[in-house]
Amino acid sequence: MIKKLKDIRIYGLIFTIASAIFVIGFSTAFFSEERLMPYQWGAGINSMGALICAALFYGCMRQEGDGIRTLRILTVLVCSCFVVNEMICYTVLVPELRTLCFVFCLLSKLIDLAMIMLFYLYVRVTLGFEGKLAKFTDILIPILLIVQTLVMLGNIITPVTFYIDAAGMYYDTSISLIEEVFLVAASVLTTVLIFMSHNPFNQKAAALMFIFLPIIEYIMLGANFGEASQYGIVLMSLIVMYCVISNVKSRKLAATETELNMATEIQTGSLPTVFPDRPEFDLYASMDPAKEVGGDFYDFFSIDDDHLAIVIADVSGKGVPAALFMMSSKIYINDHATIGGSPAEILTRVNKLVCANNKAHMFVTVWLGILEISTGKLTSASAGHEYPMINTSGKYEMLKDKHGLAIGAMEFAKYKNTEIQLKKGDSIFVYTDGVAEATDANNELFGTERTVDALNAVPKGASQKEVLAGVRAAVDAFVKEAPQFDDLTMVGLKYYGPQDNTETEEQTE
Amino acid sequence: MNIKKTQNAATMIIALEGRLDTTTAPKLEAELKDALDGVTELIFDFEKLDYISSAGLRVLLSAQKVMMKQGEMKVIHANDTIMEIFEVTGFSDILTIE
Numbered sequence: 001m002i003k004k005l006k007d008i009r010i011y012g013l014i015f016t017i018a019s020a021i022f023v024i025g026f027s028t029a030f031f032s033e034e035r036l037m038p039y040q041w042g043a044g045i046n047s048m049g050a051l052i053c054a055a056l057f058y059g060c061m062r063q064e065g066d067g068i069r070t071l072r073i074l075t076v077l078v079c080s081c082f083v084v085n086e087m088i089c090y091t092v093l094v095p096e097l098r099t100l101c102f103v104f105c106l107l108s109k110l111i112d113l114a115m116i117m118l119f120y121l122y123v124r125v126t127l128g129f130e131g132k133l134a135k136f137t138d139i140l141i142p143i144l145l146i147v148q149t150l151v152m153l154g155n156i157i158t159p160v161t162f163y164i165d166a167a168g169m170y171y172d173t174s175i176s177l178i179e180e181v182f183l184v185a186a187s188v189l190t191t192v193l194i195f196m197s198h199n200p201f202n203q204k205a206a207a208l209m210f211i212f213l214p215i216i217e218y219i220m221l222g223a224n225f226g227e228a229s230q231y232g233i234v235l236m237s238l239i240v241m242y243c244v245i246s247n248v249k250s251r252k253l254a255a256t257e258t259e260l261n262m263a264t265e266i267q268t269g270s271l272p273t274v275f276p277d278r279p280e281f282d283l284y285a286s287m288d289p290a291k292e293v294g295g296d297f298y299d300f301f302s303i304d305d306d307h308l309a310i311v312i313a314d315v316s317g318k319g320v321p322a323a324l325f326m327m328s329s330k331i332y333i334n335d336h337a338t339i340g341g342s343p344a345e346i347l348t349r350v351n352k353l354v355c356a357n358n359k360a361h362m363f364v365t366v367w368l369g370i371l372e373i374s375t376g377k378l379t380s381a382s383a384g385h386e387y388p389m390i391n392t393s394g395k396y397e398m399l400k401d402k403h404g405l406a407i408g409a410m411e412f413a414k415y416k417n418t419e420i421q422l423k424k425g426d427s428i429f430v431y432t433d434g435v436a437e438a439t440d441a442n443n444e445l446f447g448t449e450r451t452v453d454a455l456n457a458v459p460k461g462a463s464q465k466e467v468l469a470g471v472r473a474a475v476d477a478f479v480k481e482a483p484q485f486d487d488l489t490m491v492g493l494k495y496y497g498p499q500d501n502t503e504t505e506e507q508t509e
Numbered sequence: 510m511n512i513k514k515t516q517n518a519a520t521m522i523i524a525l526e527g528r529l530d531t532t533t534a535p536k537l538e539a540e541l542k543d544a545l546d547g548v549t550e551l552i553f554d555f556e557k558l559d560y561i562s563s564a565g566l567r568v569l570l571s572a573q574k575v576m577m578k579q580g581e582m583k584v585i586h587a588n589d590t591i592m593e594i595f596e597v598t599g600f601s602d603i604l605t606i607e
Binding site: 437 | 528559560563564566570571574590596598599600602
């Protein structure tokens with residue numbers, strides 16, 4: 001709460017709400033005093049306006065972006081206009097309060113000037129004015145503002161544009177029109193700049209409303225400036241501008257979402273889904289991404305006729321950075337596995353490459369296995385990846401293989417090969433932390449033990465596709481309603497032993 | 510997740526409580542950013558930390574890389590779950606764990 005209070009926005013909110021309460025409370029006086037009866041209508045508008053200001057301020061309080069700060073200040077200023085207006089109505093025509101009335105009138109005129117200036121700044125930022133005229137206006141408008149402010153303040157010394165007579169009545173002087181110099185100059189220049197800017201029609205129209213609605217109203221009311229409803233019109237145009245902005249914003253947001261969905265699609269699409277149909281082994285893999293685009297991947301490809309490479313990996317973090325990192329690591333591993341060498345050698349080379357350009361300090365855990373199809377020898381190396389589950393005795397168990405550091409973490413990381421001999425009917429299951437670290441509503445982890453149990457619960461003779469589905473079902477039953485935080489990726493391989501493939505060899509020779 | 514940062518001259522102790530995962534790691538990263546200037550000893554107290562994900566490991570790795578240039582960094586009181594994660598990911602090789 002203390003941290004919140006330090007935020008300047010909270011003062012704005014308190015101010016607008018307090019103003020609204022004040023104006024409403026004050027308005028009640030207008031119904032009891034005969035002198036104030038004619039202003040009832042204005043008091044109503046003031047109350048309503050201050051309330052809307054508070055609501056509008058709250059609406060754009062948490063928004064970020066170009067010009068939103070200016071819009072917030074504008075809202076506060078309009079809100080203070082309602083308070084000042086109310087006070088003018090209350091003090092006018094009361095001889096003993098004429099000094100107070102003068103102060104409020106002056107305040108009202110100064111706030112008007114500030115609003116015009118802020119409006120210029122606001123459209124300047126949101127619509128992006130360019131060119132010579134904009135540069136000229138940038139200098140001219142502040143100069144005019146200073147001159148105009150000095151003229152207004154001059155009223156304190158001698159009646160320049162207005163005065164309050166002994167009876168407390170407000171009078172314009174014969175040169176009161178110079179009050180409008182700044183307004184007219186700023187309006188004309190801003191209008192021209194708005195027309196010249198390259199913006200969608202709705203944005204231009206919304207911005208122009210701020211200038212023209214009060215003028216139109218001014219004419220309709222028979223040139224009676226200072227009417228309370230004038231600020232109502234200003235407020236209305238503010239709301240329109242706010243709506244147009246948030247409309248444009250949400251459209252931009254929707255576009256980003258579409259792009260993110262596309263990133264997920266591209267990423268999922270880069271994973272092979274056609275599994276090799278060979279009599280020597282059964283291979284299946286799956287990846288269920290969490291809601292956000294993530295960094296898991298699996299891969300498999302033939303290095304030559306007798307060697308099949310299997311990769312499973314998990315990039316640290318989520319989102320587009322993880323997806324980009326995942327794509328490049330996948331390609332590096334594929335490239336270097338095809339060049340040759342043992343899994344440990346391949347991972348060492350890939351690690352050096354990844355580390356060389358890793359400013360974001362991202363890393364990826366990788367398990368890379370190469371199966372010699374004719375003998376069943378599986379050589380693997382792990383760069384900080386989860387322990388594989390192997391089944392060489394009729395039951396799955398965790399294989400504590402030799403571990404190296406995750407790829408991308410440190411340049412000097414070393415990797416070691418682990419060799420296992422697969423016999424006919426043996427299988428191996430590799431996965432990412434989305435499986436073992438799936439979490440239920442009580443923050444309990446699924447864990448490796450439950451993973452082993454789930455694997456062993458699958459009936460013998462089931463296909464790898466069914467094995468993976470069995471694990472997935474066990475994870476789902478465990479986490480129940482808790483949302484899936486991480487990608488869930490699995491690869492299963494079952495070895496059927498060497499086949500009589502003399503025929504195919506002859507064909508290739 | 511709660512972060513408690515105490516600094517005594519060039520020694521900074523960061524005690525974490527809860528889970529350091531994708532949602533909370535950015536908070537720690539922001540906390541560490543620019544805070545390590547002039548620190549020669551950085552200690553992570555994981556006594557009350559239940560879990561660390563790869564996103565959390567990444568923040569540790571970044572801190573480790575900074576500290577390698579200017580001093581030392583160690584992790585103390587890590588629980589079994591976290592120790593296992595350090596072992597599996599190979600981070601136990603590069604971190605000083607006590």
